[in-house]
Amino acid sequence: MSKSLVIGSLAVNPPLILAPMAGLTDLALRTLAREQGAPLCFTEMISAQGLIRGGKNTLPLLRSNSFDRPLGVQIFGDDPSALAEAARIVEDSCDLIDINMGCPVRKVVAGGAGSALLRDPRKAGKIVETVRKSISVPLTIKIRTGWTACESTYKEIACIAESEGCDAVTLHPRSRAQMFADHSDWSRITELKNILKIPVIGSGDIFAWSDVRDMFHETGCDGVMIARGVLGNPWIFAQYGTAIAGDSPLPPSSEEKCRIALRHLILLGDLYGEECAVKEMRKHLAWYVKGMAGAAKFRAKINEIVSYAILIEQINEFFSGVSLENA
Ligand SMILES: Cc1cc2nc3c(=O)[nH]c(=O)nc-3n(C[C@H](O)[C@H](O)[C@H](O)COP(=O)(O)O)c2cc1C
Structure with missing residues (x-):
């Protein structure tokens, strides 16, 4: 190919x-x-x-x-x-x-x-x-x-x-x-x-x-x-x-999206510190949730969030509960 x-x-x-x-x-x-x-x-x-x-x-x-x-x-x-x-x-x-x-x-x-x-x-x-x-x-x-x-x-x-x-x-x-x-x-x-x-x-x-x-x-x-x-x-x-490899690619499940979004936040935290990671993550989250039900409301909510821990909670809630340990 x-x-x-x-x-x-x-x-x-x-x-x-x-x-x-x-x-x-x-x-x-x-x-x-x-x-x-x-x-x-x-x-x-x-x-x-x-x-x-x-x-x-x-x-x-x-x-x-x-x-x-x-x-x-x-x-x-x-x-x-x-x-x-x-x-x-x-x-x-x-x-x-x-x-x-x-x-x-x-x-x-x-x-x-x-x-x-x-x-x-x-x-x-x-x-x-x-x-x-x-x-x-x-x-x-x-x-x-x-x-x-x-x-x-x-x-x-x-x-x-x-x-x-x-x-x-x-x-x-x-x-x-x-x-x-x-x-x-x-x-x-x-x-x-x-x-x-x-x-x-x-x-x-x-x-x-x-x-x-x-x-x-x-x-x-x-x-x-x-x-x-x-x-x-x-x-x-x-x-x-x-x-x-000859197989049909599947779209990611919402659990997988949640896992990667949390991982992205953690990687940003390692790079810039938690406060800055929260701000940086807003734009990425808008892309992760694009096309999903409730995306507009979620975007509005996370734009107000400044706390790293609360952002993690909100990500888990939106994608319906994948724990941080799995990220
Ligand atoms: C937000 C953004 C930033 C970009 N920054 C760069 C850059 O730093 N250097 C560069 O060569 N191209 C940059 N590009 C262009 C991309 O590398 C790419 O050539 C362009 O987006 C076309 O590809 P796409 O239609 O698949 O996005 C940027 C594009 C976007 C959307």
Whole structure:
């Protein structure tokens, strides 16, 4: 059903990746994804300048442990030497470094980083060349199709990156102008696959294990990256594993949802402390209960909760009583 994904010296099997997501793909979410079989996970994008300065908001984004491997660290910036220095700083803590050339957020593009680089193929090439020379772990880039629909530079940039020693390219086939509107155009992934020798990883609109299957089938890509589809649904990795083993994946029971939601809260507590975990968990719980009866009322209730112990009680009550010991 799917081929193997080899990114430089790194083999990823099955060829699935937890995408970088700002504010979301912390050690807690990565741990849950790995427990469900995610073979490669990314940190969120991390500022190259922040790494160089050793910023107090930046370094915690690198928190990891020995279970959290192989790990991809994504960095962003616009200056080739700064990105190379940042890559050297993180190299020993990860197995792969990715350069963000797709982030559409105004603050990021205003600094010439993220998808602003899609307008400057020469600079994008210089970045890959400079970073490649400074590290020995595999190097990838993550791009969108271009700044606008009319300025479609993804093929040019991917080819330059390949010629500068990039080991794989991830394409989220929307333009910067699209942000998250419309559907991602998977035919662009096929087009890129047809012109590159290095692996092409597809990203965009993967919400269920069957979307993973369809993206492999429709585009011939080498790997699939899962982003929003993992939110409240880390089972997506295990479900795809079940499907490729020839069985029918089942949706999680409400006991299983409860177990994982409690585990998520505990992992956040370990990472940030209980008070902060309660706040962080609100958004994740909204995803875990999405589509379930009483979800709106539950969301309203948990948004008022500040106590860790009371949140545990409420989670148990909502999913109808799974004890913490089982989490
Ligand atoms: C909340 C959020 C944060 C994101 N942060 C990043 C990021 O830090 N770096 C990056 O390359 N892409 C980021 N993305 C884009 C995703 O990695 C992915 O390419 C995009 O969501 C398309 O995949 P999907 O439709 O399966 O969600 C983010 C997406 C979301 C929704």
